[in-house]
Amino acid sequence: MSIQIFGLPVSRGVAIGRAVLVASGRVDVPHHFIDPARVEAEVTRLLTARDVVNDEFDLLKRDLPSDVPTELAALLDVHQMLLQDEALIGAASDWIIERHYNAEWALSAQLEVLARQFDEMEDAYLRERKADLEQVVERLLRCLGRDETAAATAASDMAQSDFGGDEPLVLVAADISPADMIHFKRSVFTGFVTDVGGKTSHTAIVARSMDIPAVVGARQASNLIRQDDCIIIDGDAGLIIVDPSPIVLEEYRFRQRQSELERSRLARLxxxxxxxxxxxxxxxxxxxxxxxxxxxxxxxxxxxxxxxxxxxxxxxxxxxxxxxxxxxxxxxxxxxxxxxxxxxxxxxxxxxxxxxxxxxxxxxxxxxxxxxxxxxxxxxxxxxxxxxxxxxxxxxxxxxxxxxxxxxxxxxxxxxxxxxxxxxxxxxxxxxxxxxxxxxxxxxxxxxxxxxxxxxxxxxxxxxxxxxxxxxxxxxxxxxxxxxxxxxxxxxxxxxxxxxxxxxxxxxxxxxxxxxxxxxxxxxxxxxxxxxxxxxxxxxxxxxxxxxxxxxxxxxxxxxxxxxxxxxxxxxxxxxxxxxxxxxxxxxxxxxxxxxxxx
Known part of the structure; x- marks a missing residue:
């Protein structure tokens, strides 16, 4: 069902694409596409990180003092179970294979999907397991970050590959710091949505400098929008449309084309x-x-x-x-x-x-x-x-x-x-x-x-x-x-x-x-x-x-x-x-x- 979310228009224009949800604490995770030829290597990189983290858990359990509470050992078991769950690693691999995301981005994307599922659970105990999942992913991300050679190769791919899937991508986050906005300045995203911010906040200022549509102050946008939703960002009206109907989608695509023509005319000056x-x-x-x-x-x-x-x-x-x-x-x-x-x-x-x-x-x-x-x-x-x-x-x-x-x-x-x-x-x-x-x-x-x-x-x-x-x-x-x-x-x-x-x-x-x-x-x-x-x-x-x-x-x-x-x-x-x-x-x-x- 299509929904509309209103915020503050801070950077004009229209962006249409798939939503990429990023939690505030993980905005600095590398986000780039990999070359199709490196898909298999990137999946292997993710699986290797899983195995390394699993070995770390084994070592932690082996070195536990004899008087440690049994709950701690049980918690490590839960983390290992989450680490081996196909809903995390298997689905993250699918992001790499189908969308050509780098491993860090794929993990972050799947974490947002699973975190939403945990939030919607009625059982309080199960809802609290979201924190365990986040800790596991943080360990995986740190492990991937230590893989400097693979990271350098992936960065090279980012510079050489223009693969972007079938649709553009737009970033949705609770907030983005000015430093993180600079991090994304040369990124693959064609629009931004944040829950907080004002028209002259520095997130908005940098969005304008990037000349991409952006809406800030959209309150609950990061909770209402799901990973990979099709959304429209109307930077003129401060409007976000989630899962638009075909008629609305075509209308905004027409507006995009008109905007591009206007820019080309202005360029003559x-x-x-x-x-x-x-x-x-x-x-x-x-x-x-x-x-x-x-x-x-x-x-x-x-x-x-x-x-x-x-x-x-x-x-x-x-x-x-x-x-x-x-x-x-x-x-x-x-x-x-x-x-x-x-x-x-x-x-x-x-x-x-x-x-x-x-x-x-x-x-x-x-x-x-x-x-x-x-x-x-x-x-x-x-x-x-x-x-x-x-x-x-x-x-x-x-x-x-x-x-x-x-x-x-x-x-x-x-x-x-x-x-x-x-x-x-x-x-x-x-x-x-x-x-x-x-x-x-x-x-x-x-x-x-x-x-x-x-x-x-x-x-x-x-x-x-x-x-x-x-x-x-x-x-x-x-x-x-x-x-x-x-x-x-x-x-x-x-x-x-x-x-x-x-x-x-x-x-x-x-x-x-x-x-x-x-x-x-x-x-x-x-x-x-x-x-x-x-x-x-x-x-x-x-x-x-x-x-x-x-x-x-x-x-x-x-x-x-x-x-x-x-x-x-x-x-x-x-x-x-x-x-x-x-x-x-x-x-x-x-x-x-x-x-x-x-x-």
């Missing part, structure tokens, strides 16, 4: 200069997470990188954080990849919905921190860890010797933080000079994402070369809303009058001071705001590479002088979004994205 009807040249920049993202940024027609989120180099590393050399090489690759275009690199912004696993200070890990968004994050964390901060700064200034680099400091809010940051920068510059290392000066910018910063702009304009408005956090802190919490996501409102007034005031003051100002939050890549931001005087937008063409299309059709005239009316309105739409309609500006005639 890639090399068209972003110049408004009245001759204003607009800078459209790209947001990236990793050095290799420089290539799609160039392909999108971006004029540079307006935000390199350096924290993604640190995530999922445990105790093995990148040292100065690793960071330097990563930043240099991004700089060289942009072929002379400017690259703005933000210093590490961890905390809140981007925790740094295993290496955050005790305050970040402590359970008493009820709201990490208000805790030790971004520049606060960097200043609390000066040795780490200096390593990153040295790497940044060294990378600047290979091309134009701008350094961006996140979440500054006070003169004390500004002074401490500048002291660290001057200290690093002296260190580099004294050590004889090659480095180059960088423009220094401040992110305006705390209301306190937006309300004391003259202070920031005196100390920094440029400003970058992070609208995601600015909205969050202005409206006192946790943007990663789906329970209050409906209150997250970029059209709120207070938000728009802070934006307009920041842009106006920066321009009056002759300082560069850009918007690097999600509003920059939303065509619904393009005309208004241009009217406010914004001339630099930074967004996901996939959004550049859509925003450029709007830019090409705008007369900024006419837009400037509507800004006071929008800012003074009780409902700015409706006022903006009415004013644009009266001026003949279309709100529906269409390809510019120049294309």
């Amino acid at each position: 890639r090399h068209t200069p972003a110049v408004t009807l009245d001759g204003e040249r607009i800078e459209l920049l790209a947001n990236i997470e990793l050095p290799e993202d420089a290539e799609p940024a160039l392909e999108s027609g971006a004029a540079g990188v307006g935000l390199f989120r350096s924290e993604f180099l640190f995530m999922g590393r445990g105790d093995n954080l990148p040292d100065e050399e690793e960071q330097y090489n990563a930043y240099r690759r991004a700089v060289e990849g942009m072929k002379g275009l400017p690259v703005t690199i933000r210093t590490v912004d961890i905390g809140a919905d981007k925790p740094l696993e295993g290496m955050t200070p005790s305050e970040l890990r402590h359970e008493s921190v009820l709201n990490p968004a208000l805790g030790l994050r971004a520049i606060r964390w960097s200043l609390s860890e000066p040795s780490m901060f200096r390593r990153q700064l040295r790497a940044l200034y060294r990378a600047a010797a290979h091309g134009p680099v701008k350094v961006l400091i996140p979440m500054l809010g006070s003169l004390q933080e500004i002074r401490q940051t500048l002291e660290q920068i001057h200290h690093v510059q002296r260190q580099l000079t004294e050590s004889g290392k090659v480095w180059a000066p960088c423009e220094l910018g401040a992110m305006i994402e705390v209301p306190a910063a937006a309300m004391t702009l003259p202070l920031f304009l005196r100390h920094f070369d440029f400003l970058s408005i992070g609208t995601n956090d600015l909205i969050q802190y202005t409206l006192a809303i946790d943007r990663a919490d789906e329970a209050v996501a409906h209150l997250y409102d970029p059209w709120h009058p207070a938000v728009l007034q802070l934006l307009a005031n920041t842009i106006a003051q920066a321009r009056a001071a002759g300082k560069g100002v850009s918007v690097c939050g999600e509003m920059a890549g939303d065509p619904a705001f393009t005309e208004l931001l241009l009217g406010m005087g914004l001339r630099s937008f930074s967004m996901h590479p996939t959004q550049v063409a859509s925003v450029k299309q709007r830019v090409l059709r705008v007369d900024t002088r006419r837009m400037q005239a509507i800004v006071p009316d929008v800012l003074s309105a009780d409902e700015p979004e409706q006022a903006c739409q009415q004013l644009l309609s009266s001026m003949g500006a279309s709100l529906a994205p269409k390809v510019a005639s120049a294309a």
Whole structure:
């Protein structure tokens, strides 16, 4: 029976495929297809892991002390029974044979199937056996992980094989961390569904950067959807359709084809200069997470990188954080990849919905921190860890010797933080000079994402070369809303009058001071705001590479002088979004994205 599940639309488009359910604790399990020629070897790899784990259980039972409770020995017997059960190993082998999943993925897929069956059992004792099954699978996964040679061969297969079965696959999970999203960035999945999250949570942001449909905040989706269900993800409406009827399926396939045609038309604008009807040249920049993202940024027609989120180099590393050399090489690759275009690199912004696993200070890990968004994050964390901060700064200034680099400091809010940051920068510059290392000066910018910063702009304009408005956090802190919490996501409102007034005031003051100002939050890549931001005087937008063409299309059709005239009316309105739409309609500006005639 077909069912519908509603969530928050965070990445536009339609995805149709088979559901792959992944538990939060197993998101980092390798997920890739194997070459058909390696199916038999991969099944053997799984069976070998089973035998190894079985031997481990035999050894554990043999070495049990004589006074150990009999229940423990019985528990080991249960684990061995589960290990030999065809419902686990046999069915996992079928995933390898029929769908060409690698062994780890096949095990995880079958675990989700069996876990659902355990959950539905009426007998409490039997339901509790799910934990035993999970422990057995974890042992198998660890054993497979120790098989480094086979893992390397499988990774090679992943790079060489494009086998994907008969249908695309979509990922369904309770939650996906930012680090895990990066893990999946080059994966086989064509869409995402999560139970939790908000429109500007970093799971949503990375999904948009991947240009794949995604719905978050879908509450019970991971419980209602079963492994291998056919589902539709409607990224425009925030709708998931499970087991759709043939008529509905065909309708959405038609929409997919229309979307692909629209993208191909927009692609024609890639090399068209972003110049408004009245001759204003607009800078459209790209947001990236990793050095290799420089290539799609160039392909999108971006004029540079307006935000390199350096924290993604640190995530999922445990105790093995990148040292100065690793960071330097990563930043240099991004700089060289942009072929002379400017690259703005933000210093590490961890905390809140981007925790740094295993290496955050005790305050970040402590359970008493009820709201990490208000805790030790971004520049606060960097200043609390000066040795780490200096390593990153040295790497940044060294990378600047290979091309134009701008350094961006996140979440500054006070003169004390500004002074401490500048002291660290001057200290690093002296260190580099004294050590004889090659480095180059960088423009220094401040992110305006705390209301306190937006309300004391003259202070920031005196100390920094440029400003970058992070609208995601600015909205969050202005409206006192946790943007990663789906329970209050409906209150997250970029059209709120207070938000728009802070934006307009920041842009106006920066321009009056002759300082560069850009918007690097999600509003920059939303065509619904393009005309208004241009009217406010914004001339630099930074967004996901996939959004550049859509925003450029709007830019090409705008007369900024006419837009400037509507800004006071929008800012003074009780409902700015409706006022903006009415004013644009009266001026003949279309709100529906269409390809510019120049294309």
